[in-house]
Amino acid sequence: MDAAAGVPATGIAWLDAARRENLEAFAETGLPEGRNEAWKYTPLRALSQRALALADAAMAAGADVPGALFALPGVDGGRAVFVDGVFRADLSSLDAGTGVELAPLAVALAAQPEPLRFALANRYRRGAADAFAHLNAALATDGVVLRVADNAKVAKPLQIVHVTSGAQADTAWHARVLVEVGKGASVDIVEHFVSAGAATQLGTVVADYTVREGATLGLAILQDASPATTLIRRGQVRLDADAQATVHALELGGALVRHELTAEVVGDRARFDTRGVFALAGRQHLDTQLEVHHKARDTASDALWRGIADGRSRGVFRGAIVVAEGADGTDASLSNKNLLLSGSAEIDTKPELEIYADEVKAAHGATIGQLDERSLFYLRSRGIPLVEARSLLTLAFCRAALESLPNEALREHLGDLLVARLPASTAAE
Template sequence: MSALLDSLAAGFQGDAARRAELDGLLEDGLPPPRAEAWKYTSLRQLERRSFGVAKAVAVDPALLAAIPAPRLVFVNGCFDAALSDLSALPAGLDLRPLSQLLQGDDPRALAFLERRYLRVDEPFARLNAALAREGAVIRVNAGAMIEAPLHLVQVGAADAAAGDVAWHLRHFVELREGARLTIVEHELASGDHAHLGNALLHAHVAHDAQLTQARIQTAAPRATLFARTDVVLAQSAGYDRTDLELGAALTRHELNVRLEGDGANWRADGVLLADGRRHVDTRLGIEHAALDTTSNFVWRGLASRRGHAVFHGGILIHQGADGTDADLSNKNLLLANTAEIDTQPTLEIHADDVKAVHGATVGQLDPTALFYLRSRGLPEAQARTLLTGAFCREVVTRIDAAPVRALCETALDGALERVTT
């Protein structure tokens, strides 16, 4: 057994089903380096580390000054009622910490916890299914139009007494027919630490509902983060998403969406920023399983110094999914010869009447554009900053909601300044 799994299993609390989930993972172990889904992201060093059980830690409220209500805050995976602000939840929106529901007696409220994971290549989803006891449970009534964004905040906080700790968050989002909701996920750092965060989010978007989501990841430079998002879209449902991967030492996000209803649509954009020795891995799993569904993706990757960015965009068009329109673009900039970028777009089609485009590029800053800016009197560093910023900001400009766009612009500008100076 690895030191990692051994230390995480020591904190087990749960029923027989969860115990079986954990025992299965302990028997299988972590994926080997030759596993296809993990060949660009080695777990060898992580496997040798140990983590304690996370406990509540005090955090300076000023850290959240720019994040408005309503917000639900977790510190090292523990719900923080003092930092959260749910006093003005709009009608039609029900939001509760998972820990409160676990204390209740209505099993229907927690049916999503019954989902199990069996594949060897999804170890952190299996860990989450076995160990998660906190998260956000969000439900929006049919026809409810929730205008103000809902903020889910995860703060990784240094804890000298506990050392390196791990937490597992399980979120559930349900939008009923015709509902509208915007969620902004924030990953923040309070002090220097090397904790492990593991989050799993399920979302069900009903007929004609619209979910908009942004994830701004600015975790501590030595942190490790694993995230998985599984979304199912019903008939005419919509899902718009933006991801900014700007922090942590090792981060991996598996984003899986199944367009299950006719006319469903999904737009997902993101920026992967791998500077220093950071390793950033994002995997998209797109399933078109109904008529006349659409998906559109614009992802940008940057790698500098000894950073490593990994992107996998897999599109699967099922038999009978006629009328599918899928478009995936992944462009990447190498800012140093010592950096690395691996990109892997894949397309599998089992239907006839479809339109599908996917492509990926890896290159460097355009020397002609760089020369033009320098000929106009700009120093080389400033010229590089302008070109790099323009390359990434296409993602942010596609965000419709002005408050969300402003938060993303601020986070992205700060990260780009760090990389280009």
């Protein structure tokens, strides 16, 4: 995979310099190889051999994308829609209510670039592990800026939609998301990844979430891209004192998908919880990298993730909890359980725990197995057919990670999507 010959000029000196530097870093390191520990379970050889051009903005602006593609029950607040990384005003609704600023990144940069300098001029460490972050920082020309004012209570969930049009084969698009939740504020956000066509495309998204003192963020992620899509996402969450953030993720689509989610719990008494499910079939490959860094006193985190794999698919999950020196009183736990529904499927799970403080409560665990034969026998003995029994057990296994989502309508919809995508081996012996 070749880097572009140059970066789109913005006329903002510090931003253009940062973009050039990131493109140079990408050109220097290239994509990570199997010897890179962070990518050892996700080979990129096939991607590296593809020639990907930047998606054409004019084509993205005119692509036919029906609103029904990203409509979600229980999600009726402000909405920002991007097609191949290009903002679509005709599909968006930026009126998000009092105390909320929701704007395309390009518009925010044109109006007041300086407040965005710290986020956009960030220098990633130069290394192959950050290759896609470099690429995104160099080539992302648009995205979302979302600011919630201090003490604002946003009643309706906001939606950020990334659509892969499928109309531009062998192209790449890049988008940036910047979210700040002010002190004492609360907001629910849904990030939605969908495809309008099946052409091979690469998308990268880098998202930064800052949750100020006493604020609350609820983030639901629904990834339902086409089987031809390669999607690389990096999310970074920072929590100040007494802040809370909860992430629910459902991963269903994509050919090659990687989701890196890192939390920096830097304020006393802050809490970060995550719940996630992936359901894979065919030859799908999904890699989840979760890191939670506790850096303050009396903080807490709880991670519960489930995975199922069928066909010749492969799932990867790495969950790391790091408790820094001085972060006494930390209470952290991580659980990752997985089901293999095919003899050819594979799931690699790697829980990690690093503790450098005293008076800490921490636990982690991971399992990989198959459907319980005794439970199947019990259901069948009650007259439930094998097909339905396997589906019921698989759904119950996965739903444990979604049942805490407070938006009932959205929760039920995600459950329905999960039922529709259950691997075919749940329907046959």
